[in-house]
Amino acid sequence: MALLLNALPVVVAVAIVIRLLLSGRRPKNLPPGPPTLPIIGNLHQMPTRDAHLQFEKWAREYGPVYSLILGTKTMIVLSSDKAVKDLLDKKSNMYSHRQEMYIGQTLCSGDLRILMMGYDARWRMCRKLVHSLLNVSAAKSYVPYQMLENKQMLYEMITQPERCMYNIRRYTNSLTTTMVFGWRSSTYEDEKMMQLFDGFSKFAELNQTGLAALVDFFPWLRFLPDFMLPVRATAKELHKKEKALYLGHWLKAKEETKAGTIMGCFSEDLVASQKAEGFSDDQAAYITGTLLEAGSDTTSSTLYAFVQAMILYPEVQKKAHEEIDRVVGPNRMPTMDDERDLQYIRAIVKESLRWMPTTIMGAVPHAVTQDDWYEGYLIPKNAGVVNNVWAINMDPARHPDPRRFDPDRYKDDFQSLADAAANPDASKRDQFTFGAGRRICPGIHVAERSLFLGVSRMLWAFEFSPAVGKDGKPVLPDQERLTQGFVCQPEEFPVTITPRSEARRRMVEEEWAAAQREWLDAATGQWRVSPLERKARKV
Template sequence: MAVLVQVLPIVVAVAIVVRLLLSGRRPKNLPPGPPTLPVIGNLHLMPKRDAHLQFEKWAKEYGPVYSLILGSKTLVVLSSDRAVKDLLDKKSNMYSHRQEMYIGQTLCSGDLRILMMGYDARWRMCRKLVHSLLNISAAKSYVPYQMLENKQMLYEMITQPERCMYNIRRYTNSLTTTMVFGWRSTTYDDPKMMQLFEGFSEFAELNQTGLAALVDFFPWMRWLPDFLLPVRAKAKELHRREKALYLGHWLRAKEEAKAGTIMRCFSEDLVAIQKAEGISDDQASYITGTLLEAGSDTTSSTLYAFVQAMLLYPEVQKKAQAIIDEVIGPNRMPTMEDERDLQYIRAIVKESLRWMPTTIMGAVPHAVTQDDWYNGFLIPKNAGVVNNVWAINMDPARHPNPRRFDPDRFKDDLQSLADAAANPDASKRDQFTFGAGRRICPGIHVAERSLFLGVSRMLWAFDISPVLDAQGKPILPDPDRLTQGFVCQPEEFQVKITPRSEARRQMVIEEWHAAEKEWLDPVTKQWRVCPLGPAKTRKA
């Protein structure tokens, strides 16, 4: 017994050392990937910025399906259209889960954010509710909201052209607040709007880089004291501020819905079913808040990328304007009814999404719920699975000379964005920015309409040209300089927005003033009359 007591600690110590030495290695039968180091695996190879470029480089070196060992976790990276179709789409019942995200979901989101929820009954309930707001029929009904917000954006491009990015952000945010809560964001300088964009940017960057990522890769780190884990306090503070914003929006909408004074919107219907579905106010605030952040950020980022593309490819702008002038003429602006006659504009929308994907590496990785085999390789249970959007969108086999902005790639593609994503032929999908499988972005229908109206009307009304330096040379942005995080856009750049003619300038101004007079309260600039019909009566 004495000998056993003496030997046991040694055996335990050896077992721990062996386990540590084995951890970080790539297990047998996994897809190939870069060489690993004990314990940390491939963590030492993870870049601090522009991770999408390294992930693309690995795809070229190790193939369309490769693996990364990140501490205690396995990450499988899908870098071909076929792999995404075969796994995330065709096996979506297995590939729609999430790995545990202590910083992003537990601390930053109070375990409430739909984006990071596991594939369970709660997520399916939330997803069903969101679908009711964003399905194709509902998306068509929101066009009157889109038209008004678009008119204000064009007006602001005349009155404050130096604030191009902020005019675009107000457009997408106000549309989303109207659809979700029933009120408008009348100015970008609203502190709550600025908090939304700045807070989500902070959230996105925090969850992809630095110590926050390490805590997910080494779960034992979460037991460290606060002074050794400062990111914990940062994540909790971010959640405190975010929850206050989202809960404030939700409770205001709930009060207005019960009073029967709310505009037609998602919150109106959510209030009606909240009790029956057992949805807490905290969860309701994050259901609506998730819609707000998704609808505001990704669409605005794509429109901003479109503006950058027009600076760098003026020949595309000239061709598009010539087509718009031929189809629409100078006496009216494009509407959604013109979409089928403006295929080149639809192609510009598709190319903007391909050329500058906002969810550059598929936002949050999927996770597989059981062991699976693909092309002779094991994809183990609980492995994260990345939709490598940048690498697929930039695949020269799919899109020759992929860093060139060329809408003619899609000249014969008459599919909607949703139809392209669902096409059983993976090679016929236009781009991968909206995700895949059961986790595909439900806002795809609304986004397509917002983007078409934004692109077509900006090209109808304005010339987009570079600012000149002191020597008279154009100042052009670098298209490869992007903001960081799992949702990104071009870094802010200078651009000159000028009306194409005095007549078009006047029409933009007159249409906005007419819309103000018809629909908006003259003081608050909130909707005075709802174009979708009156709100339903609620009992307090």
């Protein structure tokens, strides 16, 4: 017995060493993937920037379904339309979970961010509430908000064309704050709007860093003291500031709802839902805050990519101008009623989403809730599942010469974005930017209308051309230089924005002036009259 007791520590030590050596290896029944190293698996091969290019390269090398071993966790990467349809869509009851994200969800988000919640009753409740704002019927009702914000954006393209990206960001943010909270962001310099973009950028950057990822892939690191894990303090501080911002927005909307002074918006309905469901103000703050993040960042990134495409592909802009002039003419701006007759403009929207997908790696990976088998390979329970958006959108079998911006790819595609995503034929889906399955972006209907109005009206009013450098030569942006993080867009670039005629310039100015007189309070720039009801409200 004494001999056995003396040998026990050695046995335990050997077992631990064996377990560590086996960790990081790829089991034989998993999909193929790049070679691994003991303990770390493929962690040493994960790029620190432009990860989409490496993930696309692996897809061409190992096939449409491949695996990565990241420390103690397994990642399955889906890089074909068929795989996404077969798993994330058809088996969405199994593939809608999330892996545990200690830094991103627990510390940065207080376990409140819908984007990172597991597939449970709380997520389903939040999703149902969000759907009430963003379903197709609700999206149609908010078009008047989009029209007004669009008019200000066009006016700002005339008065401050050097701030193109910021004009677009204000448009999408103000639209989102109006739909969610009932108030506008009338200027990009709004302190709370700048805090939103800055905070989400820091959140994305933090969750892309190596140390944050290591804490997720090796959970035992969480037991290290704070001085050895500085990312913990950073994450907690970020959450503190973010929560204060979102909670302030929510409590103000809640107070105005109870006072009967709020504009028609999502928060007005959420107050009633809170009474019925009993969720906390903190959770309500993150439900509305999540909508604010998604609506502000993704649509603006796509519109900014569209502007870059017009600079780099002037033949597309010329063809678009011709269609708008033929269908709409010079005496009025396009409206949503023109959408069915502006198929080339619709195609530009779809091609912008394909050519520069904002959720370039599918944002946050799904996770599978039980062992599954696909095409002879095991997809193990709790594995992360990546929707490799870039690789699918850039698949030359789907889209020949994929880095060329060519709206004619969609000349015969009359589906809405949502209809295309739900098409049972995976090859008929237009693009994969909005995700898949039960985790598909619920804002797809609102985004489609914001994008159509943004693209059609900017093309009606302006010509976009390269800026001219000090040497007198055009400065062309590099379409491969993208920002990093959950949501990507082209790196900021200079652009020359020219009204297509003096008459169109005057119309943009007059339309914005008329909209201000009719709808807005002159002192505050906030809504004086609700366009949803045609009656005055005291606000």
